[in-house]
Amino acid sequence: MARRARPERTCVGCRRRAPAGELLRVVAVGDEAGYSLRPDPARRLPGRGANMHPDPACFALAVRRRAFGRALRVTAVLDHGELAEHIDASSTTSGQPDRARVASKVGRPT
Numbered sequence: 001m002a003r004r005a006r007p008e009r010t011c012v013g014c015r016r017r018a019p020a021g022e023l024l025r026v027v028a029v030g031d032e033a034g035y036s037l038r039p040d041p042a043r044r045l046p047g048r049g050a051n052m053h054p055d056p057a058c059f060a061l062a063v064r065r066r067a068f069g070r071a072l073r074v075t076a077v078l079d080h081g082e083l084a085e086h087i088d089a090s091s092t093t094s095g096q097p098d099r100a101r102v103a104s105k106v107g108r109p110t
């Protein structure tokens with residue numbers, strides 16, 4: 001059996017170390033509208049990355065202590081929307097199937 005060194009990263013939310021494969025890589029993508037956080041599950045996007053558990057609790061912690069800006073060296077305001085959706089989606093699929101309730105709240109006809 002070949003033993004490979006498993007790279008470890010620190011979660012920007014709970015600050016615990018974990019194998020890189022268990023953490024979600026996040027990069028900051030900037031354009032004229034500002035910076036936004038983008039989940040990078042394939043770990044392929046260029047640039048600095050922050051790492052966190054794909055967990056709403058770690059996400060909330062990281063947002064509260066502004067850990068993303070520090071980890072990514074971005075001083076501008078970061079938009080969390082896309083990342084929040086990603087975290088939300090991955091936590092609802094692994095949690096209880098609560099989609100009907102969510103849909104009734106969001107999918108109201110205008």
Ligand SMILES: [Zn+2]
Binds near residue numbers: 012014053
């Ligand atoms: Zn964490």
